[in-house]
Amino acid sequence: MADKYGKVFLICLGIHRALVISSWEVAKECFTTNDKVFSTRPKFLAVKLMGYDHFMLGFAPYRSYWRDVRKLATVELLSNHRLELLKHVHDTETNFFIKELYAECVKSGGLVAVQMKERFGDLAMNIIVRMIADTIPFLGWLDVVNGYVSKMKKTATELDYVLRNWVDAHCQRRFNQNISEEDQDFIHVMLSAMDDGNISSKDVNTVVKANCLNLILGGNDTTVVTPTWALYLLLYNHHVLKKAQDELNLHVGKRRQVDESNIKNLIYLQAIVKETLRLYPAAPLSAPRESMEDCTVAGFHIPAGTHLFVNLWKMHRDPSIWLNPLEFILERFLNDHANLDVRGLHFKCLPFGSGRRKCPGISFALQVLHLTLARLLHAFELGTVLTQ
Numbered sequence: 001m002a003d004k005y006g007k008v009f010l011i012c013l014g015i016h017r018a019l020v021i022s023s024w025e026v027a028k029e030c031f032t033t034n035d036k037v038f039s040t041r042p043k044f045l046a047v048k049l050m051g052y053d054h055f056m057l058g059f060a061p062y063r064s065y066w067r068d069v070r071k072l073a074t075v076e077l078l079s080n081h082r083l084e085l086l087k088h089v090h091d092t093e094t095n096f097f098i099k100e101l102y103a104e105c106v107k108s109g110g111l112v113a114v115q116m117k118e119r120f121g122d123l124a125m126n127i128i129v130r131m132i133a134d135t136i137p138f139l140g141w142l143d144v145v146n147g148y149v150s151k152m153k154k155t156a157t158e159l160d161y162v163l164r165n166w167v168d169a170h171c172q173r174r175f176n177q178n179i180s181e182e183d184q185d186f187i188h189v190m191l192s193a194m195d196d197g198n199i200s201s202k203d204v205n206t207v208v209k210a211n212c213l214n215l216i217l218g219g220n221d222t223t224v225v226t227p228t229w230a231l232y233l234l235l236y237n238h239h240v241l242k243k244a245q246d247e248l249n250l251h252v253g254k255r256r257q258v259d260e261s262n263i264k265n266l267i268y269l270q271a272i273v274k275e276t277l278r279l280y281p282a283a284p285l286s287a288p289r290e291s292m293e294d295c296t297v298a299g300f301h302i303p304a305g306t307h308l309f310v311n312l313w314k315m316h317r318d319p320s321i322w323l324n325p326l327e328f329i330l331e332r333f334l335n336d337h338a339n340l341d342v343r344g345l346h347f348k349c350l351p352f353g354s355g356r357r358k359c360p361g362i363s364f365a366l367q368v369l370h371l372t373l374a375r376l377l378h379a380f381e382l383g384t385v386l387t388q
């Protein structure tokens, strides 16, 4: 559609107007001049039913509740300082995800996730499924007749069962003042913030469960999909794979395992991750935003209530910015775009979004992506596996 209608166009999704942009200049305008205007998210029936009625940080309306939880997430949960403190909960065998969340998710929530996938497809995992009620509200009864509403309610009950057990167990240990170092995880931090009155909501259980769920959903698929694409690209580009392994052997050697302190020296590996995020951003349309008041974008009048989609896929493949945009050429991040940072300030490459609602998990995600890929390439001869 971007090829046909251009880098900025409006479409109608049922009763909603949606602005679709695929130009970095326009993205810059949206996330600087108009950032505050586009700081809320549209509401979805799926999030209402399965996401604690928009209590999840990622879907909360732009109000004081969102600001409090966002601050908690960036300062307390996902900051470099906190990640350092939470190192003890990294599973050293998989060093893949926060142990408490991930292990529990695989054990019990994983089942729910599989069910959600089966019922609603991959998009359900990002809980941005658009039901008929979201686009044409007066036909919302069709969602009921088709059985989607009852299926979503069932999934919500199952998810809630898992999350409630975690929170109850933490509350019990806090009540007994029996908190070991191992227990000082995300749930513990959130419960402490609620005790200190740092969140403008009194509903402790809902806040903690909703945001626990959000961190699992926001951080799980994204950090699995990206290394998968990186591997795919490396297996089709053996010379790059070989160079990455040479870099690892040079800076880490063959007798030690890669650790966090090595990553800063692995410049080639960092460029592989950037190029993967450029070609295959985990959220190709970013996450939808909604304008809170009238504004002007690229000279067009945009009324309040317009949804905004940033077509990262198209933007990241713009031939006027990227030479041979469809090719995996990580050297671009060592030469022409060497200073390009993917954290949301360089608008030509925005895999984590930008502005005040950009991804709060960037540091955590990059840490996980670099370490996972580095350990995989260091420990396995992937080329040999393929040719056998």
Ligand code: HEM
Pocket: 057, 058, 059, 070, 214, 215, 216, 218, 219, 220, 222, 223, 226, 281, 282, 283, 286, 287, 288, 289, 350, 351, 352, 353, 354, 355, 356, 357, 358, 359, 360, 361, 362, 364, 365
């Ligand atoms: C490869 C990894 C990841 C990618 C590519 C990614 C990408 C994104 C994008 C594009 C957005 C929308 C930003 C916007 O609206 O401008 C977002 C939002 C979000 N992400 Fe991530 N993400 C990743 C990992 C994570 C991780 C590890 C976590 C947490 C553990 C996380 C939690 C969130 C949350 C809570 C939001 C919503 C923020 C808000 O609405 O205020 N993400 N992410």
